[in-house]
Amino acid sequence: MTTSFPETKTGLRLGLASAAVTGCVALVLFAGLPLRAEDANPVLAKVNGSEIRQSDVALAEEELGPSLAQMDPATKKDNVLSFLIDMKIVAKAAEDKKVENSEEFKKRLAFTRSRLLMDSLLANEGKAATTDDAMKKVYDEASKQIAGEQEVHARHILVETEDEAKAIEGELKKGADFAELAKKKSKDPGASDGGDLGFFTKEQMVPEFSSVAFTLEPGKISDPVKSQFGWHVIKIEEKRNRKAPEFEQVKSQIETYVTRKAQADYVAKLREAAKVERMDQPAAAATKPEAAKPAESKMAPAKK
Numbered sequence: 001m002t003t004s005f006p007e008t009k010t011g012l013r014l015g016l017a018s019a020a021v022t023g024c025v026a027l028v029l030f031a032g033l034p035l036r037a038e039d040a041n042p043v044l045a046k047v048n049g050s051e052i053r054q055s056d057v058a059l060a061e062e063e064l065g066p067s068l069a070q071m072d073p074a075t076k077k078d079n080v081l082s083f084l085i086d087m088k089i090v091a092k093a094a095e096d097k098k099v100e101n102s103e104e105f106k107k108r109l110a111f112t113r114s115r116l117l118m119d120s121l122l123a124n125e126g127k128a129a130t131t132d133d134a135m136k137k138v139y140d141e142a143s144k145q146i147a148g149e150q151e152v153h154a155r156h157i158l159v160e161t162e163d164e165a166k167a168i169e170g171e172l173k174k175g176a177d178f179a180e181l182a183k184k185k186s187k188d189p190g191a192s193d194g195g196d197l198g199f200f201t202k203e204q205m206v207p208e209f210s211s212v213a214f215t216l217e218p219g220k221i222s223d224p225v226k227s228q229f230g231w232h233v234i235k236i237e238e239k240r241n242r243k244a245p246e247f248e249q250v251k252s253q254i255e256t257y258v259t260r261k262a263q264a265d266y267v268a269k270l271r272e273a274a275k276v277e278r279m280d281q282p283a284a285a286a287t288k289p290e291a292a293k294p295a296e297s298k299m300a301p302a303k304k
Contacts, residue, residue, distance in 0.1 A: 045085055056084055057077060122263045125262055125266045126258075126259035126260070129262030146242055147241075147242070149242040150240070150241060150242065152213055152236055152238065154213050156188065156235070157188075158186050158230050162224055162226070165232070168181060168233050187230070188229075199240070199242075206227050218236050218238055218239055222235075
């Protein structure tokens with residue numbers, strides 16, 4: 001990597017070799033020094049002497065997340081900093097009024113503390129579980145399930161009645177272009193793409209649709225097919241055996257799956273060791289609920 005230096009103004013060039021050497025030595029000496037903590041985490045504002053640092057802004061951005069999503073970086077930073085300034089001012093006023101001594105505040109503080117403890121511990125457990133070996137193992141197991149599974153590339157025209165579907169089937173038999181007819185007649189959101197559904201596996205479509213689509217040969221057109229959405233006329237473009245996507249394509253999905261599974265397993269383990277008494281249920285009904293299961297990762301690449 002090359003390092004570019006800003007050009008000096010015409011009248012400010014270093015005219016002495018010794019000055020240039022001194023500058024180079026200083027650069028070499030100081031380049032290897034770590035940033036001071038204050039430099040890495042600068043003070044952005046002070047409220048009655050209380051500092052607000054860059055790390056405070058980062059934490060607030062994480063907490064406020066969704067409400068900041070549409071803001072550009074500069075606006076986001078300014079809004080968050082303003083929020084933190086107001087928070088400091090109002091929090092001090094609350095302290096002066098002894099708000100923290102109220103029972104309501106104590107309950108909320110206890111709840112928030114427990115929630116933060118839980119979130120922090122589960123985050124650590126999830127992070128520790130997402131090793132390369134663990135993620136590769138999940139990938140390999142999922143790849144074996146995917147390999148050889150058939151998928152089809154189909155188009156369809158969706159209409160409301162059987163009569164409409166039969167009329168469309170008749171036009172297609174006379175040589176009408178399927179894609180053009182789909183654009184004109186289909187009520188499906190994909191009509192503008194000529195009814196193109198891309199590639200899909202059998203379980204990705206409703207059973208009535210899949211049972212026909214996977215029996216048709218490429219190039220063939222179906223009789224009208226009824227589903228909960230209406231009446232379909234289906235054309236199969238291509239069939240193939242599904243291939244697993246490359247690891248890097250689905251790495252983020254696998255990481256999420258491994259993280260959630262590790263967290264769910266950890267909670268289940270702790271629950272097994274805990275004594276839980278449900279006072280709102282009869283003893284026989286107070287069974288231990290299953291820990292939340294992580295969402296299944298199908299590792300399906302996004303359709304074009």
